[in-house]
Amino acid sequence: MSESILTVSDLNANIEGQQVVESVSFEMLPVGVTALLGRNGVGKTSTLRAILGLIERSGEVRLAGERIDREPTHRIVQRGVGYVPEDREVFASLTVAENLRLAERDSSPNRELIAELFPDLTERSHQLAGTLSGGQQQMVSLARALVNDNRVLLVDEPTKGLAPLIVVDVARALERAAETVPVLLVEQNLQVVRMLAERAIVLEGGRVVYDGSAEELLGNGALTKELLGVA
């Protein structure tokens, strides 16, 4: 079995004095997509933000065996933890090309991979990002992370609020991206989870309540209803 790329042990996090992540532990294999699931407000986004040091937290986080939980966020990112936040942070008044250039931190950015994964963005390289559709902005957001070599990519609800056809495009881009970098994916759309993830970790009240096969979870209607609140 391959070694864990991301190991989270007894992670706790608070927002304004409220504990939002409670003793979360899991290991992530260095391949494919691991889905981080759970009902609204159970602490999925907070878990990603705690791994990145964006909120107050305690516990251990290791990247390929090395502790990163005592480092500031910019160092964690430099070490290769890519982040695609929930709110598609693009610079609206800059072009697509400028958005990508600003994200480049490696001396040899993955421009060919971006062109291959997102041909539409290449065509729109001179368009202002603020004039793109939600789906296109999500592609820019993903491309901004993939332009650098990451060891792991944390992606938060990439298909939220997108039209069904665009959801499929985003899922395909993620599937292709996951061939180059392991992805920890927060996703509410279970069709997307089914398509992409082999493994699922489910949170409830800030704690891990399931860690196992995504197929087994989603194939078990009663368990899916119990843990995710949907049939």
Ligand SMILES: Nc1ncnc2c1ncn2[C@@H]1O[C@H](COP(=O)(O)OP(=O)(O)OP(=O)(O)O)[C@@H](O)[C@H]1O
């Ligand atoms: N900025 C904030 N200020 C106060 N409370 C917050 C803040 N951000 C999150 N919380 C609270 O922390 C808890 C966990 O939120 P979090 O966003 O991590 O959950 P989530 O599982 O990602 O939810 P969702 O699926 O709705 O995005 C919730 O109770 C939420 O209300």
